[in-house]
Amino acid sequence: MPNQLWRLTYTSRRTCRPAVADAEIANIQSVASQYNRRAGLVGALVASNTRFAQVLEGPRDALERIFERICCDTRHDDVLVIGYGPAETKAFTDFQLVALDYDAEEIGESQTAGEAMLAHLQASMNRLEPSSAPVMR
Amino acid sequence: MSITQRIDLDGATEIDWTNLPWGQAESPEILRRLQRSFQLAQEVGRIGLFEIDMRTGVTYANPVFFEHFGMPRDRMCLSAEELRRMVHPDDRAAMRSFLLEMTHSIDLGGVEFRAITAAGDVRWISVRSRVERDADGAAVMAYGIQQDITDRRTAEDEVRFIASHDILTGLANRKLFQDVLKRQMPSASDNRPAGLILIDLDLFKQVNDTLGHPIGDALLRAAAGRLKSLLPTDALAARLGGDEFAIWLPGSSSAVADALADRIVNLFRRPFLLLGNVVEISASAGVAVAPHDASDPDMLMRVADLALYSAKTAGRSGWRRFDPGMDNAARERQQMTQDLRRALALGALRLDYQPLVGAGSRSVAGFEALVRWDRPGHGLVPPDQFIPLAEATGLMVSIGEWVLNAAIHEAMRWPESLRIAVNLSFRQLEDGDRLVAAVAAALAESGLNPGRLELELTENGLTQAGPDSMRHLHRLRALGVRIAIDDFGTGHSSLSRLLDFPFDSIKVDKSFVAGLGTNEKAGALVRSIAALARSLNVNAVAEGVETPEQAMLARHDGFTQIQGYLISRPMAGGAIDAYLQALDTAKSQNGTL
Numbered sequence: 001m002p003n004q005l006w007r008l009t010y011t012s013r014r015t016c017r018p019a020v021a022d023a024e025i026a027n028i029q030s031v032a033s034q035y036n037r038r039a040g041l042v043g044a045l046v047a048s049n050t051r052f053a054q055v056l057e058g059p060r061d062a063l064e065r066i067f068e069r070i071c072c073d074t075r076h077d078d079v080l081v082i083g084y085g086p087a088e089t090k091a092f093t094d095f096q097l098v099a100l101d102y103d104a105e106e107i108g109e110s111q112t113a114g115e116a117m118l119a120h121l122q123a124s125m126n127r128l129e130p131s132s133a134p135v136m137r
Numbered sequence: 138m139s140i141t142q143r144i145d146l147d148g149a150t151e152i153d154w155t156n157l158p159w160g161q162a163e164s165p166e167i168l169r170r171l172q173r174s175f176q177l178a179q180e181v182g183r184i185g186l187f188e189i190d191m192r193t194g195v196t197y198a199n200p201v202f203f204e205h206f207g208m209p210r211d212r213m214c215l216s217a218e219e220l221r222r223m224v225h226p227d228d229r230a231a232m233r234s235f236l237l238e239m240t241h242s243i244d245l246g247g248v249e250f251r252a253i254t255a256a257g258d259v260r261w262i263s264v265r266s267r268v269e270r271d272a273d274g275a276a277v278m279a280y281g282i283q284q285d286i287t288d289r290r291t292a293e294d295e296v297r298f299i300a301s302h303d304i305l306t307g308l309a310n311r312k313l314f315q316d317v318l319k320r321q322m323p324s325a326s327d328n329r330p331a332g333l334i335l336i337d338l339d340l341f342k343q344v345n346d347t348l349g350h351p352i353g354d355a356l357l358r359a360a361a362g363r364l365k366s367l368l369p370t371d372a373l374a375a376r377l378g379g380d381e382f383a384i385w386l387p388g389s390s391s392a393v394a395d396a397l398a399d400r401i402v403n404l405f406r407r408p409f410l411l412l413g414n415v416v417e418i419s420a421s422a423g424v425a426v427a428p429h430d431a432s433d434p435d436m437l438m439r440v441a442d443l444a445l446y447s448a449k450t451a452g453r454s455g456w457r458r459f460d461p462g463m464d465n466a467a468r469e470r471q472q473m474t475q476d477l478r479r480a481l482a483l484g485a486l487r488l489d490y491q492p493l494v495g496a497g498s499r500s501v502a503g504f505e506a507l508v509r510w511d512r513p514g515h516g517l518v519p520p521d522q523f524i525p526l527a528e529a530t531g532l533m534v535s536i537g538e539w540v541l542n543a544a545i546h547e548a549m550r551w552p553e554s555l556r557i558a559v560n561l562s563f564r565q566l567e568d569g570d571r572l573v574a575a576v577a578a579a580l581a582e583s584g585l586n587p588g589r590l591e592l593e594l595t596e597n598g599l600t601q602a603g604p605d606s607m608r609h610l611h612r613l614r615a616l617g618v619r620i621a622i623d624d625f626g627t628g629h630s631s632l633s634r635l636l637d638f639p640f641d642s643i644k645v646d647k648s649f650v651a652g653l654g655t656n657e658k659a660g661a662l663v664r665s666i667a668a669l670a671r672s673l674n675v676n677a678v679a680e681g682v683e684t685p686e687q688a689m690l691a692r693h694d695g696f697t698q699i700q701g702y703l704i705s706r707p708m709a710g711g712a713i714d715a716y717l718q719a720l721d722t723a724k725s726q727n728g729t730l
Contacts, residue, residue: 006413008410010408060412060413063410064410064411064412067410068359068362068363068409068410071363071404071407071408071409072362072363072366072367072404077403079407079408080408081408081410081415084410084413084415085413
């Protein structure tokens with residue numbers, strides 16, 4: 001099933017100081033959307049002042065390649081895969097970037113912030129079916 | 138001049154030279170035919186011919202020569218400057234010294250160089266040429282041939298690449314890495330130090346075993362990619378073998394090396410997505426700096442390895458910078474290994490035996506053999522110190538076999554009703570063929586009833602021993618031997634996987650038994666394990682029973698057997714007869730009361 005659609009969801013913590021964050025967001029927007037279009041990937045990236053949450057959909061190989069690039073990026077840390085597996089239908093039609101203007105610290109515990117962002121992501125998807133792959137720890 | 142002659146080769150063959158075209162070179166017809174053959178040879182053999190006027194530097198050449206440089210075939214000559222520009226900048230010095238040699242000293246020589254063609258391609262050219270000199274010895278003319286050897290050089294480069302690189306990851310291999318170290322380490326100084334980082338993937342074996350080799354390979358490739366993404370220029374990354382990587386950092390301070398090691402460990406904590414799986418591993422790293430930590434490459438590798446070992450034993454997913462204390466610890470380990478090997482060879486290991494009794498009846502069901510090492514000058518060494526060492530150094534299989542035979546030998550003296558329990562190491566289970574053969578031989582030689590032998594494997598040992606352990610355990614059981622899972626509850630294996638293993642007995646770890654009666658959770662856990670054992674129709678053994686209350690609760694919770702200081706400490710084989718006799722006496726006395 002080489003054309004099977006896969007979906008990846010992860011969260012991470014931003015390592016950059018807020019002063020440079022705006023330029024960073026703009027940079028991610030232009031680089032990521034170009035790359036994703038070429039690789040046949042769609043999805044959304046939500047960025048708060050302190051955290052990222054991202055959903056990407058597309059061919060498995062392309063997802064695994066982009067994830068290696070994402071992992072080698074120094075602008076974030078504590079990368080956590082929330083879900084990775086085959087998906088029935090696409091929830092996105094293109095690549096969107098949403099910048100949320102809140103700090104995880106303001107909300108309180110960072111985990112809560114991550115969940116709030118995921119909820120936001122989920123709301124922006126018309127349908128998010130549960131998908132998972134075996135996680136080896 | 139007539140070349141017509143006959144040559145008699147031992148009277149066997151006669152060659153008529155007049156039939157060969159070059160036999161009569163003065164004939165215009167022959168000359169024409171010679172020229173035609175010569176041209177064909179040049180074209181088919183792609184041989185470039187040239188003459189260089191050594192006074193003017195002008196080159197006259199045939200069409201193939203110009204073709205080599207991507208120039209029109211109908212060119213006739215080339216100026217010295219034009220020729221110079223055709224040569225790859227990196228090879229111009231070599232070309233200049235070749236031409237100087239031809240001018241001044243040698244008459245026949247050759248050179249291989251890269252040419253840049255008119256189209257901008259790089260081609261490898263091989264030149265052989267001869268020099269003609271005037272009466273004073275001054276070079277007048279150089280003439281020679283050249284060939285395009287790009288294909289050969291490319292093939293050679295490929296062979297060289299393959300010989301010096303790891304094909305799976307494209308990183309340098311051990312040999313290239315060591316060559317570079319040897320070449321570059323001497324120029325490291327306190328002012329301009331160089332760093333070495335050794336990296337080892339934690340849990341790689343488990344990934345290979347549980348998810349398969351294709352995913353293991355994909356992990357190694359991804360790991361190499363992450364290392365490459367962190368490399369400063371002029372650093373070299375290598376895969377030394379297995380899941381072992383190395384990075385050489387010429388001209389890097391120890392702070393730079395430390396920072397990179399920290400970064401690597403951090404990056405490997407991030408998950409990998411491999412062929413549809415989310416794989417989470419970690420890496421450990423050891424750092425050494427030249428010349429501070431070592432004076433030669435071998436020593437540098439060794440001390441970086443010690444630092445890596447220290448990082449691993451400190452709990453993985455971390456890095457350590459070498460310090461001399463690690464060297465002392467390694468020396469002590471080495472000394473201890475030597476002493477242990479000696480003890481094994483000299484028969485200086487011995488066994489103690491601890492009884493297992495019925496939880497209710499308290500009658501002796503058997504003994505567990507426990508290996509003891511009295512190290513000269515150090516006293517009794519706890520097994521948790523020397524067993525891991527034996528497992529790390531390959532001694533364990535031999536020790537395990539000695540224990541097996543000695544324990545069976547001892548058990549042959551006991552009443553037929555008593556079992557003997559022998560601990561197995563995961564190292565023995567890894568080499569399942571040898572283990573099964575050793576057990577079969579020990580049974581055959583001793584004549585012990587196989588049902589009296591119980592082999593104990595720790596829960597962790599089962600997970601460490603790899604994917605074939607299940608098969609080997611089945612083979613052992615087919616010999617009639619019993620299998621027990623030891624230290625149950627301390628491992629990290631999933632219960633469902635554990636229950637797939639064929640076993641006859643579950644021994645619950647003493648850390649849980651210690652909680653009986655005091656710790657609500659431990660009690661609940663122990664009860665559920667006993668219930669599980671009952672439903673599987675296997676023995677449940679409580680280990681480390683120390684108080685009458687624990688013994689009572691263990692019995693109440695459904696354990697079939699207990700073991701621990703309350704019953705008896707481990708005893709020497711020679712004390713067993715007296716121990717059994719005393720029990721008998723006590724029982725008969727109780728009976729008369």
